[in-house]
Amino acid sequence: MTTLELRHITKRYRIRGAGTMVALDDVSFRLVPGRTLGLVGQSGSGKSTIAKIITQLERPTSGQVLLDDSPVPRRGRALRRYRRQVQMVFQDPFASLNPYHTIRHHIERPLRLHHIVPPEGVDAEVRGLLRRVRLDADALIDRRPHELSGGQRQRVAIARALACRPSLLVADEPVSMLDVSIRLGVLTLLADLQREENLGVLYITHDLATARHFSDDLMVLRAGKVVERGPADDVILHPRHPYTRALRDASPDPAQHFAAAGGH
Amino acid sequence: MSVAHAPARVTGPVLTVSDVSIRYDVDPPVDAVRHVSFTLGRGEILGLAGESGCGKTTLAYGIQRLLKPPAVITGGRAVFHDADGTDIDLTGLDDEDLRAFRWAKASMVFQGAMNALNPVATIGHQLTDVFLAHRPDMTHRERTTRAGDLLDLVGVGRNRLRSYPHELSGGMRQRVMIAMALSLTPQVMILDEPTTALDVLVQREILQQISDLRQRFGFSVIFITHDLPLLLEISDRIAIMRDGSLVELGRAEQIYRHAAHPYTRHLLSSFPSLTGERGSFVPRRPAATAAGGSGSGDPR
Numbered sequence: 200m201t202t203l204e205l206r207h208i209t210k211r212y213r214i215r216g217a218g219t220m221v222a223l224d225d226v227s228f229r230l231v232p233g234r235t236l237g238l239v240g241q242s243g244s245g246k247s248t249i250a251k252i253i254t255q256l257e258r259p260t261s262g263q264v265l266l267d268d269s270p271v272p273r274r275g276r277a278l279r280r281y282r283r284q285v286q287m288v289f290q291d292p293f294a295s296l297n298p299y300h301t302i303r304h305h306i307e308r309p310l311r312l313h314h315i316v317p318p319e320g321v322d323a324e325v326r327g328l329l330r331r332v333r334l335d336a337d338a339l340i341d342r343r344p345h346e347l348s349g350g351q352r353q354r355v356a357i358a359r360a361l362a363c364r365p366s367l368l369v370a371d372e373p374v375s376m377l378d379v380s381i382r383l384g385v386l387t388l389l390a391d392l393q394r395e396e397n398l399g400v401l402y403i404t405h406d407l408a409t410a411r412h413f414s415d416d417l418m419v420l421r422a423g424k425v426v427e428r429g430p431a432d433d434v435i436l437h438p439r440h441p442y443t444r445a446l447r448d449a450s451p452d453p454a455q456h457f458a459a460a461g462g463h
Numbered sequence: 464m465s466v467a468h469a470p471a472r473v474t475g476p477v478l479t480v481s482d483v484s485i486r487y488d489v490d491p492p493v494d495a496v497r498h499v500s501f502t503l504g505r506g507e508i509l510g511l512a513g514e515s516g517c518g519k520t521t522l523a524y525g526i527q528r529l530l531k532p533p534a535v536i537t538g539g540r541a542v543f544h545d546a547d548g549t550d551i552d553l554t555g556l557d558d559e560d561l562r563a564f565r566w567a568k569a570s571m572v573f574q575g576a577m578n579a580l581n582p583v584a585t586i587g588h589q590l591t592d593v594f595l596a597h598r599p600d601m602t603h604r605e606r607t608t609r610a611g612d613l614l615d616l617v618g619v620g621r622n623r624l625r626s627y628p629h630e631l632s633g634g635m636r637q638r639v640m641i642a643m644a645l646s647l648t649p650q651v652m653i654l655d656e657p658t659t660a661l662d663v664l665v666q667r668e669i670l671q672q673i674s675d676l677r678q679r680f681g682f683s684v685i686f687i688t689h690d691l692p693l694l695l696e697i698s699d700r701i702a703i704m705r706d707g708s709l710v711e712l713g714r715a716e717q718i719y720r721h722a723a724h725p726y727t728r729h730l731l732s733s734f735p736s737l738t739g740e741r742g743s744f745v746p747r748r749p750a751a752t753a754a755g756g757s758g759s760g761d762p763r
Contacts (some may be wrong), residue, residue, distance in 0.1 A: 241662040318705045378514045379689050407660065408692075408737040436738060446736065449667035452693035453719050454739040 201267055201366035203230040203253065204398065210248055210423075222248045223259070224423040230367050230399040231235050235390070235430060237414030238403045239446070245423040246403045250371045253401070254287050273337035283313045286360035286369040288316055288389075290372040294353035295345040302329070303340045309362040324402055332388060350381040354388065361392065368393070371403045407450045411435040419443045476544055477567075477650050478503040478526070485518070485525045485707075488532070493522040497707040498539070503651065506677065509685040510698030511717070512691050512730065518707040519687050520574065523653050526685075527571055528553055528561055537709030544566060546650055547730040568595055569651040570571050570644040575660070577636035580628040586614070586639055587624030593646045617672060634665035638672070645676065653685045658693075668699055692734050695719050703727045 210223040223245045241248050251257040252264060255271065255278065264271045266285075271325055272278045289295040289334060297307055306325045310316055316324045329336035332354040344352055353373065371388060374382040390413055393400050404410050410417055410431065417434040419427040420444065427440040438444045480503075485496035495518040498731050503509050513519045524530050540551040545568065556564060573579065581589055592608035594601050601609070611621030618636040619631070629637055637657060639757060644652050654673070658666040674697065677684060694701050697714050702712040703724065711724040722728045 219712060241664065379691070380514060380729060383733055383735070390636065407663075408735045412735045449663040450737050451690065451696050451736040452738050452739075453692050453695040456696045457716055458721055 200232045201399070203285065203367050204228075204231070204251070204265040205249070205264075208249075208252060208264070209347075210252065210257065211244075211260045221423050222398045223252070224337045225262075226420075226423070226425055227262075228418060228425070228428070230401055232366060232399045233365065233394075233397045235393060235400040235402055235413060237410035237417040238401060238411070238420060239405065239407055239417060241446075243422075244416070244420040246405075246420055247371060248400070249420075250287065253285060253369055253444075255281070257310070273397035277430075279313070283363045285367045285369065286362050286365040288353070288356050288365065288368065288370040288373045291376050292349055292356055293344075293376070295356050296352055298344055299331060300417045301341050301343055305355060307360050309359060313363045315363055317346075324362075325356055328362055329355075331361065331392070332358045334358070348381075349377050350385060353377060353385055353422050356445045357389065357392070360416050364396075365398070367399045367401070372405070373402075374450050375406070376405070382409070389413070390417075407435060407447060408418070419446070435441045473507060476502040477505045477507075477546075478544065479540075480539050481542075483522070483525060483541060485521055485530065486536060487534050487656070495534070495707050496525060499704075499707075499709050500539075501702055501709065501712055503575045503683050503685060504699070505650075506681045506683055507699045508674075508686055508697060510675065510694035511687045511704060512602070512694050512701060513704035514730075517704045519704050519742065521720045522657055522704070523571065523655055523687060523739065526553065526568065527565065527653065528556065529571075530585045534563040543651070561729045562588055563597075566593065566644075566649065567647040567758055568649055569653065570647070570649040571646050571653040572637075572640050572655065572657050574655040576640040576657075577633055577660070580636060582628055585627055586619075587611075587626050590624075590643060590646065590713055592615070593643060597647055604644070607648070613646055616645065616676070617642040618668075632665075634669065637661060637669060641669070641673065641676075645680070648680060649682060651683050651685070653687070654691075658688075658690065659690070663734065666693075673697075681754065691730055692737075703730065 206227050208223055208226045209221070211219045211221050214220050214399055216352065228236065238246055238249065248257065252259050266281060271281050302327055303450055310321050310324055325340065326336040329339065334351060335356050338401060339347065339351070347355065373389065374385050375384060386409060389400070392398065401416055404409065414431045415430045417428065418425055419434065419440065421442050427434055427438065427443045434443060438447055481500045483499045484494065487493040499511070499522060511519050513523055519536065519678060520531070530536065531614065536554060542554055545551060551564065587607065588608050590613060591606040593611040594606040594609060607624070611624055614621045614623055618633050619638050619642065625630065631639065641657070658669055661669065675683065686698060692741060696717065698715045701715050701718045702709050703726065704710070705726050711718065711722065711727045718727060719731070722731060748750055
């Protein structure tokens with residue numbers, strides 16, 4: 200069982216001529232297997248900086264990232280092992296797949312790089328992964344990204360993330376670029392996989408409604424600071440921090456709207 | 464501020480769209496809008512909802528006569544009922560009449576408009592441009608005063624007249640676009656995804672502003688977005704579009720409570736409720752361990 204912990208993470212960016220900008224201010228939390236942590240906040244609140252720090256694309260100014268209580272390695276084989284365990288699904292499925300390569304190639308690569316299965320087992324594994332994300336493996340395996348819809352591409356991106364059998368998944372706005380009618384399908388798929396694999400998931404989003412329904416716990420970030428955290432329903436239904444309340448009240452909620460209108 | 468007098472015509476439709484079809488004449492041809500009919504009431508907010516590619520933006524462009532080849536209007540009519548009592552057949556306007564009509568009678572805030580401001584011209588310059596083109600008899604001073612009034616009106620403030628677009632936040636730039644759309648006090652304003660790229664808090668402020676301005680000036684709004692929950696809150700009536708056709712049109716509450724078309728119900732169910740019960744489509748989150756099953760109403 201793998202647990203990822205961010206401990207007192209602070210990230211400052213130096214801005215030329217304007218001092219420093221604090222992107223994250225003493226952020227601590229744990230990602231544990233089998234649970235989804237939702238991270239919500241406005242643009243610029245530091246959500247994606249957290250994702251970058253977890254995936255080692257950025258280093259914190261201070262604080263520690265710990266995987267099972269040991270610091271995350273900065274290079275070499277150990278870093279590769281870390282990356283195998285912590286995978287990411289990005290926002291834009293049109294940008295995260297290479298247009299030159301087939302779907303097969305995208306999913307094969309992590310399998311080969313991390314020696315997940317022996318070479319003769321790669322084809323079967325790729326097909327198995329595509330089926331797991333509910334794609335027709337035979338029809339799509341030799342296609343290229345442009346031949347797929349946005350939803351299909353995002354499923355491929357999820358299959359690629361699952362290929363190295365990670366224990367933790369960071370999903371940064373995984374459905375905000377998709378058409379509305381297929382968003383829930385992709386989120387439900389993520390939730391199903393999370394349960395089947397006992398994954399720890401960090402679900403980063405600005406959408407409070409899906410954050411509530413698809414997370415066990417929620418964390419509200421404002422200007423780099425965690426202002427509120429707790430069980431997802433509590434945070435949304437009974438927010439304690441005024442900022443959480445403001446976010447909630449600004450989000451469209453037809454149920455409340457028509458209930459307040461007196462329901463005639 | 465000295466903006467327009469209340470319209471003489473205060474009730475009835477301001478726009479009647481009948482049986483409009485638009486085709487992209489490519490190979491094979493794409494029927495982007497198919498036999499669409501609706502009316503827009505005076506002072507009404509009509510929501511137009513649909514997913515990418517359903518034809519909602521093409522329809523708006525058609526009404527504004529902004530389509531370029533290969534898009535062609537293959538049938539139907541759009542008639543604007545001016546407050547002074549005359550009817551204007553938009554489909555039959557020639558270039559000069561069209562130029563006079565656009566922006567003065569019906570304006571539009573385009574999708575991503577906040578990124579369409581000219582980066583090397585000040586906000587004031589871009590706002591006064593509208594008057595230079597449409598109100599040639601206004602003096603320089605009048606134009607500047609009016610542009611300042613508009614910025615005050617949308618909450619940006621006239622002290623921003625000399626700012627460049629990059630000096631404003633996305634929300635402020637979007638307000639500038641709304642100010643620009645308001646500048647000739649049109650009777651119809653089409654807003655195409657005006658708040659999609661903005662944060663919820665900013666979005667809420669801008670929606671409130673649009674609603675206040677509508678109260679004050681009495682213009683009608685066609686509000687285009689894929690965000691159905693948002694439309695349900697702000698619209699008087701909502702039209703649901705799919706594959707170029709309007710599949711349903713009704714009062715917001717009626718759409719919410721008694722949607723008739725399966726596609727409308729599907730769209731509605733695509734948005735989990737923020738504070739309500741989780742629908743059957745949302746997987747139950749097991750409290751601690753994987754308890755299995757798909758029951759709902761999980762009490763915490």
